[in-house]
């Protein structure tokens with residue numbers, strides 16, 4: 001069996017968590033491959049609303065295993081809170097959650113370094129979630145990091161102290177004030193919870209599973225436009241959020257990747273700084289934010305809102321090799337008379353249909369096509385979709401050359417419309 005990949009095509013928060021939960025019954029294993037507690041994946045079912053940060057979104061089903069892969073960065077404090085919240089809901093995580101020994105650990109000082117770095121950037125700050133993601137991946141690629149497997153080594157404390165001493169020198173350079181003692185105590189206490197779980201060589205585990213015909217779904221975090229290489233650098237996260245990240249973040253060979261499922265919202269959002277060509281700083285954007293409840297799942301920050309951006313979407317489809325798409329939050333546009341789609345930009349006097357290497361948002365003017373809104377509720381019956389919604393879906397499919405296999409019309413598991421299977 002191959003591994004299917006599910007990932008975000010925009011700037012994150014597309015609704016990946018909801019769809020992973022919906023698709024989990026079709027899979028044996030759900031595996032996260034990058035990112036860490038900067039992610040916030042929301043699941044709603046049976047009146048429960050739950051936000052997951054590091055734990056894969058298949059955790060509420062009893063029939064499958066969830067794996068935190070080597071490409072993920074783990075903060076034991078956040079992880080313990082996630083475990084405790086799931087235990088309260090009666091989820092027996094020890095039986096169905098495995099962690100890669102090679103996943104890197106977020107130390108308390110990584111979070112201080114994140115805050116110090118953002119403070120030093122002033123108005124150019126990234127708008128990081130301040131979860132320590134950037135500094136942890138820096139230590140990984142700088143070959144200084146601590147990994148989950150190290151927790152069980154005799155010299156773990158020594159390794160920890162060595163790295164913290166390095167961090168303290170940088171924090172002193174930044175003249176950053178922090179309380180390490182308190183944070184450190186909570187961190188070491190939380191390691192006990194992490195140790196309740198089985199640490200595995202996830203690359204062997206997943207490849208053995210594939211050879212035994214098990215079905216794996218790789219769950220992406222963030223979105224393609226936040227990718228460290230292909231996103232709107234430097235306003236990005238510090239990992240490869242694209243399909244290639246699933247190969248390196250799980251140890252799965254490129255030829256073993258099957259379906260690539262790209263998730264996108266029927267409009268666009270972004271949280272944090274950085275260019276967003278189709279952003280609406282007006283009452284239309286505010287209407288999207290209110291109806292779509294566009295406030296961050298991890299930080300609570302208001303998300304910036306705007307129309308669907310096709311050049312950016314097509315770019316993400318190209319980089320990821322997307323084989324099918326799923327359109328989320330169509331219901332949020334139920335009360336709009338007119339819906340616009342950005343199809344190109346004007347940049348330095350020229351019309352272009354790609355994002356430039358680097359640009360200021362104000363230098364790009366979006367070109368829009370205007371479509372009629374459907375102005376009605378959407379029933380969860382694919383045969384009863386409003387004509388204007390069908391036109392919207394078909395326009396996107398034609399422009400992108402990729403079929404839309406699911407249309408989501410509400411946050412709950414059940415508010416999901418399966419489109420024609422034969423198109424996929």
Ligand code: GDP
Nearest residue numbers: 013014015016017041042297329408409410411
């Ligand atoms: P993720 O990070 O990609 O998993 O997405 P988030 O959970 O951060 O943000 C998506 C938000 O939209 C969550 O609050 C979901 O409950 C909600 N959501 C998901 N799908 C839909 C949908 O089709 N309609 C509406 N109205 N809300 C949705």
Ligand code: IMO
Nearest residue numbers: 012013038039040127128129221222237271272
């Ligand atoms: P999910 O998985 C939306 C954004 C932050 C910031 C930038 C860098 O829920 O879609 P970082 O903390 O990684 O240093 O932040 O990336 N960001 C996200 N935006 N959804 C996410 O995850 C995000 N994870 C990071 O707002 O602009």
Ligand code: MG
Nearest residue numbers: 013040041297
């Ligand atoms: Mg999110």
